[in-house]
Amino acid sequence: MNPCPPTELDALLRAASSRIDPTDARWLLAHAAGRSQTWLFAHARDPAPADVVARFDALVERRVAGEPVAYLTGTRGFWGLDLKVSPETLIPRPETELLVELALARLPPGPARIADLGTGSGAIALAIARERPDVYVLATDASAGALDVARANAASLGLANLRFVQGDWYAPLAGERFDLIASNPPYIEEADPHLEQGDLRFEPAAALASGADGLDAIRVLAAGAIAHLDPGGWLLIEHGLSQGAAVRALLADAGLGQVDTARDLEARERVTFGRAPGSPGPG
Template structure:
């Protein structure tokens, strides 16, 4: 089987771009190689791997889990089914956090529910003066995040914790979170590869606001005066998020859209 033949066959079953990327990962050839030398034979182990990946991708498994990595903000992060796949919408949360940290000499930052570590690691790399702590209830997720930080050279203190449980007496200048916010039973949970992602990181099994309520309710005990709380949420949760923040005594509540114009991040300061 040649590169060109394998690619043509795979394109009958999965997206063209997915087929090309999987073939590149399986064979080690570049995109330029595929274009310039489609007649090149594929060695048996590489073809076996490619065929397996095509089958799994055709069944709906996300490409990032097949190849074990995904790009986010110009960095390559390792991922596994223990963590969510990074999504570009989360860049809004990081951009807003960096804006709030501007001008602070040595801020302390907390990332709640770190998953693969994209928020904590991005903040540590882009705001090197910050002391970043990141927690997740999943030990497997913490392992993935810690490995990513090591590979990318980011100084982050990762811990296993159920939200603030293992942070007694600690205070921060900014708390950021991308918590589970999909309502239990939402039909989207059965689409776009979501059944393969960790459900604990996607949904609270209730109305989608349960984790946000917990984060907001306890944030004041861990924020320095003037400290900001920022969190990602669903497209229809902006108003409810602002109301929760205001009820907890936060000031200047706001909701910021993502690049698609959808409500994505809400926040306020103490």
């Protein structure tokens, strides 16, 4: 008896798309094949090698079980960068690019110093370092595993204007001051049922939830900002869509001025910022 002919790549995709999101299926097949999605379009009728079929089937089963595509492929795009991610890090989201935009708009011209607190995969720090090679970026995280990922991303991108230090929030700054401090801290309420749903089940809990009202980490960031900002320096914090008013109050109570909140592309309050008193120095 003749063996069955190999399954075509397009047939594999159609079968998987009946079980998982078609976009996820295409990402996973490209990863299993070691090819780009453009290549898949051009070779849709090609027979799939047995090893590709086996890898793809295993990835589909894991996706059906709920594992995030970013962890299955080990990468996620952010700000035009191809970043490594792992279960040690939060998966970068497109809405966090707003924080990068706002930070770049507030950096002074010429050399400057910024800190990215709770850097995770390094997404914010790396995006700013790539856009502004004249800026020194200090990126911190309490997780050694997350910092390993961030360092690997910096190395693969060839970025040298960063330093990575382990520690919780302001602890690693050791009296240093900055022109700008940015953070995408945990801000979900600890009892929020969404933590037990979807991709969030697989992401590090310490990078997602922060106290009964989700604001514990933001309280620390607000309270310590002026001690670590140069005069006229900025603090920018990403937060949940219903937390804008509370975060504005925390920044104002901490002595920051020009407090305001920027909305994301879906008109949701997403990033709140405030400025340290005093005039910025020259340059």
